[in-house]
Amino acid sequence: DAGVTQSPTHLIKTRGQQVTLRCSPKSGHDTVSWYQQALGQGPQFIFQYYEEEERQRGNFPDRFSGHQFPNYSSELNVNALLLGDSALYLCASSLEGQGISGSNQPQHFGDGTRLSIL
């Protein structure tokens, strides 16, 4: 049973460029969340996708956008990259649904994409 998979593992870009990161959720999961983790910090919530729509968004600018596909996989897009966007980008999947039954379900994380901006 494959867990959460992310690609690529590492990526180097320059300021102003655009990047797309990809995530395949754990089998059976329907919800994907994206987090940004700076060195020495905890993950910061970017947004969550459920039923192919952005269900909730954190305090990130519109340069950060995403998408969820019918097979539940997801992409994170970042435009006009800044030096401060250098971080580990984590994808987490869960079985959330709409009811509270998913409230005790943990989010399972992928190994992340290490993005470096030069």
Added chain:
Amino acid sequence: GQNIDQPTEMTATEGAIVQINCTYQTSGFNGLFWYQQHAGEAPTFLSYNVLDGLEEKGRFSSFLSRSKGYSYLLLKELQMKDSASYLCAVRDDRARNDYKLSFGAGTTVTVRA
């Protein structure tokens, strides 16, 4: 807003016990999670508390007091492989359509021989 505090670093000896505290002040609460993260790897789920009290899982236990906004993770019989960062995360109020996890900065535990 969310405010989740945990110590930055802790050091302990192999075979000993370490307790990692986490205090939180959040706008909503629907459960607290502990994750372990080794350097360069994904956070992995350790425990979940939503009601007051102690949850035990082998060498790891987690405690919650909702009235005090306080949790701790207890690691017993420490092994070298337990050297990692431990993340405290609070789940917000789903009833208000708030599904995210809010994380503390993490506590780096170093186990020495």
